Amino acid sequence: MSKSIIIIGAGIAGPVLAMLLKHKGFDAVVYERQPELRQAGIALNVSPQTFKVLNILGLAEKLIALGSQLEEGLTYSQLLGEIIGRNEGPARLRESLGWPLLVVSRSKYCEFLHSSARERGVEMHFSKRCVDVKQEGERVKATFEDGSEAEGDLLVGADGLHSTVRNVLFGKEPATYMGLVQVGGIGPIPEFFQPWKPTLYQSFGDGAHWLSTPINNTEMAWTATMPQPAEEREDWRRMSIEETKAMVKAVPVADWDYGVKDAVASATFVTKFGLYERPIADVWHKGRVVLAGDAAHPTSPHLGQGANQAMEDCYHLVRVLLKATPFTDASLEAAFTEYESIRHPVVIKSVGTAKKQGEARVLIGKEVCEKRDKAMKEAGGFDPERIKLQLELVQGPFQGTSEI
Template identity: 45%
Template sequence: MQLSGQAFKVLNLLGLAEGALALALPTEHARHRSELTGRVFLDAPAGAGIRAATGWPLCGVNRAAYAQYLLDACKDRGISVHWGKKFVGLREDGELVYAKFEDGSEVQGDLLVGADGIHSTVRDTLFGKTPAEYTGLVGIAGYTPYTVTMRASPPITVEQVWGDGCHYICLPMLEDRYMWAVNMPEDAAMIEDWRTVRPATDDKVKEMLQGLPCYDWGGGVGEVIKGTTELVKFGLYLRPIAPIWHRGRSVLLGDAAHPTTPFLGQGANQATEDVYHLVRLLLAHSPLTAESINKAYTEYAAVRMDRVRRTIEQTKAEGNLRMIKGREACLEREELLARGMGTDTWKIILEMISGPFTGESEI
């Protein structure tokens, strides 16, 4: 996963930024090219400009390691985490809201935050079901250890390669390995979501790797794919942005409110930006009453709605480009990419990662 400036700003307020940076490898350079023609759309330093604009680097980090880091921070601060609970509903009684679980238990609080992802049960409970729709793309991602002949060297470069019906991205990680991901169109009937990472020794994984359009691509792509030791595959879905993010004492956050595809690495970062503004506004409207909570929630949605909508529109556009098949259509895409991989693209990226505040924090 990717961590960008807005996440580091929020982590820094909690005294957690340096620890997160220790898990990550900052991106220093970006390179985009065509597999069909070899044309290079972008080959330029990226890290220095992003750090200068936001004060923080753009980093790749292992999702499991980052999640464990946050979990450990909760434990260190006396924050309880309960496992094995499946949320099934909620109710309000006076100044309290109760979360109900499948095992019959309940917990109570002043407010309830639904941060339960694109298939949010909290969202379904509050506003009714709006099913997530398949985008037509699958994501296949893997880890490949460095070898004597295949290892990253400075500058740390994230590479994207655009092909016919296939898009490949690769970035170096800590622990001397690459993380790569492929997006390609796949029939809805063929989707298979693997909820756990599988070893590449699995016969089905070997067969799937060999069937990737980029399996024999040049420029080191095929070598990385063939060296894979772990793999995960998943369908990519979208759900409309919730038009309303709160009801009573309950509120949505992150993908529960505004799901996005992973093409620009902004899911966790935008959710962290949500956290900042939600906390900021709850503090501004304390003490917590039904009226003050409603004001805080309303302002939170107003602050975030426009920004996440623009981010999601950009990720959709990116996804549409990755679905293109056929040589002529791909050549047309090359012209578009050649025009768009300049200052306008970086303006969009910098806008996305420049939040949630400039200068001093209000918290």
């Protein structure tokens, strides 16, 4: 079977989808706007859904070796000056599901996916910014900024948050600034954390929230979320050394206790980005063009599910495309409708809970924050709604044996 499938975007979803398609006998070609893989972003949470999908390609264990497997969760209140929750949830999850909760540098993860795709003979083209998509009969044509074109039987827009493919299909939807920014950094693990097992550590304070984890044996990644009335770019660009030095002094958590100030001070680079909300459409396809990953369901990062939900999309898309061969307009319509009907309810829950998490994490005022922290302490330091949903999400995208 050789059906040519164009994939726009070589972030997380693009290369994985291409590898899965190739694995099942399809011919997939990836087009990425960047001239090369750029060092950007901080870290990604990788949960069992991703490992189940990568295991189909024999890549799960290799990814695990690149990151840090979490063992514990710990929550600290800056206002109460005490640990308000601690558990071994991540270790228990690994025992029950057989796959860990992993945190890995996003750049390392991308490098790994790109080199794995290349080893498997996936064709990837860089400096190819898609500017238009048109369907002509049973063929789809992508046009790139440099004037070149690519043609295939269908096209997948895996081009992220600012998806051009989504805009071409459905028009540009305005994004709403959520009034929050995140500053994230990576640096050597400070002495304070050296005795710790790999821990998902969060710290609550007045007007900001802190989250950190090791990303390997020597480095730690963190993000501080805080309100900012003025809009901030929605970008993951790493700042220069000078910008980083200035930022680590200015960030409102720079003097926080219990390891936070040490981690901020040891950052070797930081990034700062605004958080925006976009409506999630009910339909993610038109004709022979379909969306996957952030292009279909952009999310705020508070649940750590963006990359994992993208992986579930890849699995289900390949599964429905296998059923849809030989491709006809009708078989693809049925396939994409099934894909959306399975994925839509899951991402609606995931994106909605991520948004609520962000709002609850960043409260302003001593009294209201102390009240929140006391309530969290009673609940064990972690939001029960979040834990319940995470336990549900990690069951995806299939239980038992893969259908592809």
